[in-house]
Amino acid sequence: MKYLVTGTAGFIGFHVARQLLERGEEVVGLDIINDYYDINLKYARLAEMGIARANVTKDKLVQSDKLSTYRFVQMDLADKDTLVALFAQEKFDVVIHLAAQAGVRYSLTNPEVYIQSNIIAFLNILESCRFHPVKHLVYASSSSVYGANEKLPFSTSDSVDHPISLYAASKKSNELMAHTYSHLFGIPTTGLRFFTVYGPWGRPDMALFLFTEAILAGKPIQVFNHGEMKRDFTYIDDIVEGVIRVADHVASPNPNFDPLNPDPGSGRAPFKVYNIGNSAPVLLMDYIKAVEKGLGKEAIMDMLPLQPGDVPASHADVTDLVADTGYKPNTSVQYGVQKFTEWYLDYYKK
Structure with missing residues (x-):
C-alpha cells in the first residue's frame, strides 16, 4: 500500500518510515524541516533514507537514491492547498501523521507555534482525508493529555479534561477533531498517546x-x-x-459504546485512542544510572524543583492495545539507553 508519513525528518517519523519500507510498502515522507532543533540531525536522518540535502526543494517530491519505494517532500502542513494537491496526486491508502511541534516547556514561551503546527496543520490533514479518502488515519497524540490526572496507570477510558500545557491541549484538541471527522465523514482515525519515547536518532x-x-x-x-x-x-x-500494528488495525465503531456512560477512547464512529508505553515506570534516578553506565562516566547533578507543565509520574495502561493488536512494549531501559549511548558516541564521534 501507499503510505504518507509526516514528520520523517523527525525522530519517530524517521523510524516508522524506515520500518514500513523494510516490509515492502511504498512511502511518501513529508517534513517542514524547521529549526526547533539542529537541522543537521534532521538532514542526517533523511540521508539515511537516501534523500540528499542538496536535492530537497520546498513542495517538490524527491526520489530516494537508495530506495525505489521512498520519496520525500519538504512541505508546510499549514499550506492547505499544497497538501490537498499532494493527496489528489498520490491517492494514499494510509496516513500516519507524526509531524507536530513537540515540547511541553517550549509551549510556555512559544504558544502560537503550537496552534499553527498542531491545530491548523491537523485540520488540513483531516480535510485532505475528507476529500481524498484513505483507509486509515493514524496520528500522534501524547501522554501529556493526562495533565493533572493522578490516578495511575493512565487509561484511555479516563477523562483528560485538565491539560497543564498548551502542547497537551493541542494534542487533546487533535483527538476531538479526529472524532468529529470520524463521526461526520466516516474517516477511520486512531490517536496514539506516546509515553516518553527515547532511543537512537532521538531529539x-x-x-x-x-x-x-x-x-x-x-x-x-x-x-x-x-x-x-x-x-x-x-x-x-x-x-x-x-504504530504499525495499529495502522494495520483499522479503527471501527465500538459496538458496546454507551452514550449514557461514554468511553473517551472510542465511540460510535470509527474512532479509537491507544496508549503506547512500556507500562513499567522507571525512577528518573535509575534512568540516569543507566546513562552513566552506558557512558562509563558519572553525572554531576543540579537538583531542581518540578517545572511548569511537567507531571511527577506517568504510567501507561496498554490493556486495549494488547487486546486489539496482540502487542505490548517491553524493552528494558537498560537495553534501550545502552543502544542510545552507542549511537550517540558513534554519531558524534566521541
Whole structure:
C-alpha cells in the first residue's frame, strides 16, 4: 500500500518510515524541516533514507537514491492547498501523521507555534482525508493529555479534561477533531498517546540527549523535582511496532459504546485512542544510572524543583492495545539507553 508519513525528518517519523519500507510498502515522507532543533540531525536522518540535502526543494517530491519505494517532500502542513494537491496526486491508502511541534516547556514561551503546527496543520490533514479518502488515519497524540490526572496507570477510558500545557491541549484538541471527522465523514482515525519515547536518532531537546551531552562534557545535568519523578520510558522500536500494528488495525465503531456512560477512547464512529508505553515506570534516578553506565562516566547533578507543565509520574495502561493488536512494549531501559549511548558516541564521534 501507499503510505504518507509526516514528520520523517523527525525522530519517530524517521523510524516508522524506515520500518514500513523494510516490509515492502511504498512511502511518501513529508517534513517542514524547521529549526526547533539542529537541522543537521534532521538532514542526517533523511540521508539515511537516501534523500540528499542538496536535492530537497520546498513542495517538490524527491526520489530516494537508495530506495525505489521512498520519496520525500519538504512541505508546510499549514499550506492547505499544497497538501490537498499532494493527496489528489498520490491517492494514499494510509496516513500516519507524526509531524507536530513537540515540547511541553517550549509551549510556555512559544504558544502560537503550537496552534499553527498542531491545530491548523491537523485540520488540513483531516480535510485532505475528507476529500481524498484513505483507509486509515493514524496520528500522534501524547501522554501529556493526562495533565493533572493522578490516578495511575493512565487509561484511555479516563477523562483528560485538565491539560497543564498548551502542547497537551493541542494534542487533546487533535483527538476531538479526529472524532468529529470520524463521526461526520466516516474517516477511520486512531490517536496514539506516546509515553516518553527515547532511543537512537532521538531529539536533542529530550532528557536522554541532554543528559548524555552534559555528562560527556563534564557539566551538571538538570534533575527536576529533585529526582522524585517516574516516567514510562518507551524505546523507539516498541513505539514503531505499536504504530504499525495499529495502522494495520483499522479503527471501527465500538459496538458496546454507551452514550449514557461514554468511553473517551472510542465511540460510535470509527474512532479509537491507544496508549503506547512500556507500562513499567522507571525512577528518573535509575534512568540516569543507566546513562552513566552506558557512558562509563558519572553525572554531576543540579537538583531542581518540578517545572511548569511537567507531571511527577506517568504510567501507561496498554490493556486495549494488547487486546486489539496482540502487542505490548517491553524493552528494558537498560537495553534501550545502552543502544542510545552507542549511537550517540558513534554519531558524534566521541
